[in-house]
Every structure is written in C-alpha cells, then in structure tokens.
C-alpha cells in the first residue's frame with residue numbers, strides 16, 4: 001500500500017505496522033512529529049472497512065495530535081495508534097500485551113493512551129509490556145473531566161467574544177452527545193445557568209439530563225436547527241457539514257468532538273455564515289493536557305493540570321481575535337498558529 005503519495009501523508013516521521021498472529025493484533029502506529037517532544041496520542045480500537053481506511057485515520061489523527069499538543073503549549077509531539085478489528089470480539093489480554101510490545105519497540109518516541117473503545121483497564125494491560133503509557137488509573141486517570149472543563153471554558157470564551165457576555169445565565173446551548181465529556185459539560189453549563197437542549201442515541205442519558213439538569217430532549221436530527229446561541233458537538237466527528245450548516249441557528253459552535261468539520265472548506269463556510277467556530281483541537285485539549293502531566297518527568301499534579309486547562313480560554317481568545325482582525329476562518333488561524341509553534345520549536 002502506497003503511503004508517501006497519500007493526501008493524508010504529511011511527512012510523518014514514522015508509520016509502523018504491527019501484527020501478532022497469536023492474539024490477532026493488527027495495528028498501525030503513526031508518529032507524526034517529535035519536534036516538540038515525544039509523540040503522544042491515544043489508541044483507537046475500530047473495525048475499519050479496510051487497511052487503507054485505518055491508515056488514513058491514523059495519519060490524520062496523529063497530525064491532529066501534533067497540532068493539538070502544540071496549541072496546548074505542551075512539550076509533546078503528535079502520534080496515534082489504531083488497532084484494527086471489532087473490539088467486542090477481539091479484545092484480550094494477549095492482544096493488549098502485544099500492542100504494548102509494539103509501543104515499547106519505539107523506545108519512548110510514542111506514548112499511548114485511551115481513545116475510542118479502549119478503557120483504562122485495557123491500558124493497564126498495555127502497561128505490563130511498556131512504560132510508555134499514560135492516562136492510567138491512580139495517576140492522571142480518566143481525561144474526560146478535564147476535557148469537559150476545557151470545553152466549558154471554551155464556550156465561555158466564545159460567548160464573551162461573540163455575544164460580549166461574561167456569564168452564561170440564560171445562554172441556550174444545544175449539546176449533541178451525553179457521554180463521558182458531554183454529560184460532565186452539561187453539568188457545568190447547568191450550574192452556570194445555561195439552558196440545555198440535548199440529544200443522544202442513549203435514552204438513559206437523555207432521561208438523566210432531563211431530570212437532573214432540566215434539559216429539553218430533542219430528536220437526533222433536530223439538534224442542529226434548535227433556536228440556540230451555541231451548538232456543542234460532543235459525539236462523533238464530521239457533524240459540521242453542508243446539511244447541518246444550512247440548518248444551524250446558533251452563532252457559536254463549541255464542543256469537544258474530534259474532527260468536527262466534515263471538509264476543510266466548512267471552516268470558510270462558517271465564517272461566511274457569521275458563525276464563530278472554536279477549533280476542535282484547541283477547545284478539546286483538556287484531556288491531553290492532563291495526560292501530558294503524567295508523561296512529564298515531574299510527579300503528576302491535578303492542580304497544575306487544571307491551571308493549564310484553564311489557559312484554553314486565553315488561547316481561544318487569541319485565535320478568535322486574530323481570525324477576526326484578518327477576516328480569516330478560525331480553523332485556518334489555529335493551524336497557522338500551531339505550525340508557527342512547531343517551527344519555532346524546531347529552531
């Protein structure tokens with residue numbers, strides 16, 4: 001399979017194919033950049049339609065981690081792992097140990113962590129084969145609460161910039177996805193006086209939000225057209241696309257989901273529609289910031305992690321003001337800022 005000619009290949013430093021016949025492990029690890037430090041990024045367990053689809057995903061995700069870590073001010077580069085197959089049937093101790101060996105063979109150029117379909121328990125098994133693991137229970141633990149805090153502060157920054165409001169009282173927010181991050185975010189928004197409109201495929205989460213947070217439950221396809229101030233994508237990627245942009249009434253998009261824009265040009269489309277977009281990898285960096293403090297040589301400290309996560313507010317303000325003064329899309333400006341940080345780090 002050709003790698004260097006792929007559109008998603010961005011001079012990645014290393015792309016490693018890993019397999020272990022006995023456990024059924026088939027995985028790809030991509031180290032996009034180690035300019036700012038060892039590459040860090042989670043490992044995703046996904047039943048890809050093809051090896052090509054897995055390669056494309058790991059190339060894109062690892063590059064995204066380089067930009068995310070740079071914008072978060074971390075001394076980390078970007079990398080990602082993908083394990084190919086159905087997590088429900090393939091997960092085993094032997095498979096995670098084999099993945100750990102593959103990570104270990106990179107000698108600290110890549111630190112892994114949880115991502116979709118991988119739990120802290122799974123990572124504890126990976127940790128039996130390698131020390132290059134983060135997000136472990138008893139250390140930095142579950143990153144979701146930190147991601148939720150960063151996203152909440154990002155929404156506050158966007159509301160301040162777009163609506164000139166210092167508080168969220170009465171601000172209407174439509175949240176798509178009430179998972180680990182989305183629900184925690186909703187709790188913070190509710191406590192801050194925001195009015196919630198929520199959707200999810202999980203009826204239990206919806207009932208809980210209605211009861212505990214006085215949220216209005218709306219249908220999966222109705223979330224985009226809610227008459228709200230903020231649309232907060234907290235489920236899957238690519239929810240910002242031609243169809244959803246046409247329906248949006250919100251003037252702010254600020255949520256935790258990765259890869260929110262279906263296509264690059266949707267960044268410009270949002271600018272033209274007067275919608276302020278908080279770039280996904282800037283607003284959702286709380287989790288990786290917390291994980292980073294476990295990777296650094298100093299002992300992990302939740303207080304220091306929280307302080308760093310709080311800086312997401314300022315970083316987003318810089319993105320918003322720079323984008324506005326140049327009449328450029330916010331995603332484009334964030335990419336440019338990240339590339340500058342990496343270029344300066346390389347000097």
Ligand SMILES: NC(=O)c1ccc[n+]([C@@H]2O[C@H](COP(=O)([O-])OP(=O)(O)OC[C@H]3O[C@@H](n4cnc5c(N)ncnc54)[C@H](O)[C@@H]3O)[C@@H](O)[C@H]2O)c1
Nearest residue numbers: 143144147177178179180181200201235256257258284287
């Ligand atoms: N967990 C983190 O720290 C973290 C960090 C950075 C980015 N993210 C991103 O944030 C998003 C949410 O992460 P999470 O950890 O909360 O995941 P999660 O799996 O706990 O939650 C996802 C939620 O989305 C719901 N959902 C799935 N399909 C949906 C649909 N079509 N419409 C509405 N809801 C749907 C699920 O039922 C679930 O409640 C993901 O895109 C993830 O990649 C998470």
